[in-house]
Amino acid sequence: MRKFTLRKLIVAVFLVFSVHGVMAQADVDSPYSMFGIGQVRNKTMNTRLGGMGGVANALWGGSMINAENPASYATFDSLAFLFDVGLYAKSSTFSTTQLSEKSSNASLNYVAMGFGVTPWWKTAIGAQPYSSVGYNIIVNHHDEVIGNYGTAFRGSGGLNQAFWGNAFRLNKHFSVGANATFVFGDSESLTTLFFPDSTYRLATRRSVDLMVRSFMLDYGMLYRTALGDNMNLSLGLTYNQKIKIGGRQTTFIRTIINNTGENEVEHLVDTIFYQKQGDGSLTLPHGVGFGVALQKNKRWTVGADFNWNQWTGFERNGVADTSLQNAWSVACGAEYLPVSSAISNYWTRVSYRFGGFYEQTFLRINGQSINKFGVTLGMSLPLARSLSKVHLGLELGQCGTKSDRLIQERYINFTIGVSVHERWFMKRQYK
Secondary structure, three states: HHHHHHHHHHHHHHHHHHHHHOOOOOOOOHHHHHOOOOOEHHHHHHHHOOOOOOOOOOOOOOOOOOOOOHHHHHHHOOEEEEEEEEEEEEEEEOOOOOOEEEEEEEEEEEEEEEEEEEEEEEEEEEEEEEEEEEEEEEEEEEEEEOOEEEEEEEEEEEEEEEEEEEEOOOOEEEEEEEEEEEEEEEEEEEEEEOOOOOOOOOOOEEEEEEEEEEEEEEEEEEEEEEEEEOOEEEEEEEOOOOOEEEEEEEEEEEEEEEEOOOOOOOOOOOHHHHEEEEEEEEOOOEEEEEEEEEEEOOEEEEEEEEEOOOOOEEOOOEEEOOOOOOEEEEEEEEEEEOOOOOOOHHHOEEEEEEEEEEEEEEEEOOOOOEEEEEEEEEEEEEEEOOOOEEEEEEEEEEEOOHHHHOOEEEEEEEEEEEEEEEEEOOOEEEE
């Protein structure tokens, strides 16, 4: 009865979070989310991997769903059903050379489940945000003829992804896998030209709503071998292909009564231009990743990753975005488990993690590359009489710079995840 109830609970939670939680986007994310497709999330969905600096390309485990490299699914426990869900909360401080402002948001981070189909074929399905858009910026200007005027930029929404992945073990050393991902979402961008000192000049607002729906594929390979003295080496390679995502775009240009640029009560005066459900598209770039990891006695693990994405190939409605550059990142991390014995002291059965990363993002503004770096900490708390665990992660980082009239973000990101590891496929024998 306990297992039957737990199964129903897992399925119910999965469906509820998939339909409602993943589709929720932050109201205020980052001013840099106004470029490209917003703040892009990587697929390091597992909180455990996040605590290791985001290292994922070569990591695997019998109870871990690692969507960054789908070939890692081949290492699932063949007798188990795996379920992962995670939440995150983020607090940021945005600063220029003159101003500073705080922001915070929270959302579902991921939800996924995996299991074995055969001893050599494993599968996983899941969902998480792909990118998020959330910004509210006002830029004031002065002209000798016109006087004071301003431009307000606001955006919201983003893209989500739901994936189905499969991995195949070719031999005891080598496995391959692929994720088929459905990308969907809506984003809205508003640009308002207003005149704060005038009561007779009308503001002009342009709004663009883009809705996209499409499939994409990414692939992975994983090689594992023993080095002796209970040590294992693993090498991982990932590739996501370039794809054009089709969609529908609605464009409005209107005159309104608004002399502040803020999101206040507005009065529509006239519609200058309206295009309903016109063709829209996004061209997402291809990218590659490589990783290496060493593990000994399941007591400690160290790993490192390198990833590269060709964001200069990004296009919106067939037009290239000149503010984007190719992105790359490096990450390294470690995990330590003092003692794995079930009869040992509880805190010696807790896994401890730390890591760090450096990333050149796809943004280049005013000739200045927008870079990101951070350090991470994490731990996994085993649940009593169970293979399931609660994972905690903390990331402290910085993105951007105050130079060249740009904005610097310093943030703290806290994540919590629960991984359920249940033996569902064992044949009971009674004597």
